[in-house]
Amino acid sequence: MNNKPTNTAAGIGIEERIQLKIAEIDKLSDHLPSVVIIHNLQKGMAVEYMSPRGAAMLGFTLEELRNLGEEYHAKFFNPEDVPDYLEKTKYLLEQNNDDTIISLFQQVRASENHPWKWYLTTVKILMWDDENMPLLTIALAYPIDPLHHVTAKVSRLLEENSFLRMNYNRFSKLSEREREVLKHMALGKTASESADELCISVSTTETHRRNIKRKLDTSSFYELTQYARAFDLI
CATH class of the missing domain: 3.30.450.20 (PAS domain)
Known part of the structure; x- marks a missing residue:
């Protein structure tokens, strides 16, 4: 209209x-x-x-x-x-x-x-x-209102949005399989558990995990979880 x-x-x-x-x-x-x-x-x-x-x-x-x-x-x-x-x-x-x-x-x-x-x-x-x-x-x-409970939720959402914008180029380098493995990493699953659920070998899973850390330039569990949350993997 x-x-x-x-x-x-x-x-x-x-x-x-x-x-x-x-x-x-x-x-x-x-x-x-x-x-x-x-x-x-x-x-x-x-x-x-x-x-x-x-x-x-x-x-x-x-x-x-x-x-x-x-x-x-x-x-x-x-x-x-x-x-x-x-x-x-x-x-x-x-x-x-x-x-x-x-x-x-x-x-x-x-x-x-x-x-x-x-x-x-x-x-x-x-x-x-x-x-x-x-x-x-x-x-x-x-x-x-900074004291309202909604403010904390809004702040978290905005922080995620800011993280997404700043790290989009890095995240875009991940393949679809690597994104699936990243999701599992953020959920605290071991390489063996991920391998079973994704029907791939443990060695392949570990290779994906190494490549994810290299592409995202971090081995921090907290930062990996930030990526998974900001890009709607979890």
């Missing part, structure tokens, strides 16, 4: 329409249990607007955030989250409609002297230009 509204309004320029749209959002932002951020896609995802709560948390004025331009993302966000953010943003822009919403977890901090804080962020296109190309996105960033 391509539910894409038309933004053209007779006698009103694009900049004025942007300010009118921002004024609508600003009236409600303080009543929402989230930080509201509006990005300008045609200015390198620069900040056009941030709700007062969010600006205060970062210790910047809205004007200062606008002046940061493209540097805004590198300054406040964990670079480990960038691949997921870019992939989902690309999908959002490809869909280019009013229905598509993406969601992602992000780590944010005001400066290097502050700890990372987790946010669940939802994003959609807010406004299009006169050629119906995406112009503004709106994001609602919800803080995740």
Whole structure:
């Protein structure tokens, strides 16, 4: 479904329409249990607007955030989250409609002297230009309570996702049989037990185990288990 509204309004320029749209959002932002951020896609995802709560948390004025331009993302966000953010943003822009919403977890901090804080962020296109190309996105960033039991689970999932991204090239070198043997290794099975279940010889199993450790550059049981868990073998 391509539910894409038309933004053209007779006698009103694009900049004025942007300010009118921002004024609508600003009236409600303080009543929402989230930080509201509006990005300008045609200015390198620069900040056009941030709700007062969010600006205060970062210790910047809205004007200062606008002046940061493209540097805004590198300054406040964990670079480990960038691949997921870019992939989902690309999908959002490809869909280019009013229905598509993406969601992602992000780590944010005001400066290097502050700890990372987790946010669940939802994003959609807010406004299009006169050629119906995406112009503004709106994001609602919800803080995740660090004391909530869900936070620990989310952190583990995100750590696995980060491990997966960083080690995908190494894992991709494993053959299908080696992945089966890795699964058995992570489950604590001996070479003899794996050989019986996979219907191969013990010597072949031991060769696979040596090759797995060489390709993954580790002999640590913990790290081997990380691979198995991150790549859904167990």
